[in-house]
Amino acid sequence: MANLLRDTGRLDEAITIYRGLLSSASDLSNAHSDYLANLNYIYEGNNEFIYQESLEWEHRHGDAKKEPYSVFRNEKVAERRLKIGYVSPDFHEHSINYFFSPLLSAH
Secondary structure: OHHHHHHOOOHHHHHHHHHHHHHHOOOOHHHHHHHHHHHHHHOOOOHHHHHHHHHHHHHHHHHHHOOOOOOOOOOOOOOOOOOOOOOOOOOOOOOHHHHHHHHHHOO
């Protein structure tokens, strides 16, 4: 429901729904992430409030999202060509596509 309200431009109502969800269930990291993203539109310029809400996300969900770093063993050969991979689940639908297409064209 909150996403539908957000998508129709009813951000104040969406924020209210997100807050209700977060007060009733603390393990909804995706809803909490959506809430934070939408705060940037409602509380534009109130960076301290958004920062404090982001700290709350970290407090609730941060440890669950942390994965141990793996060590990448790689021979360092200056003459070897660098290979770069681009991974995204939604290049075709996300706005990043507009910025990413010129990068691919330059390869």
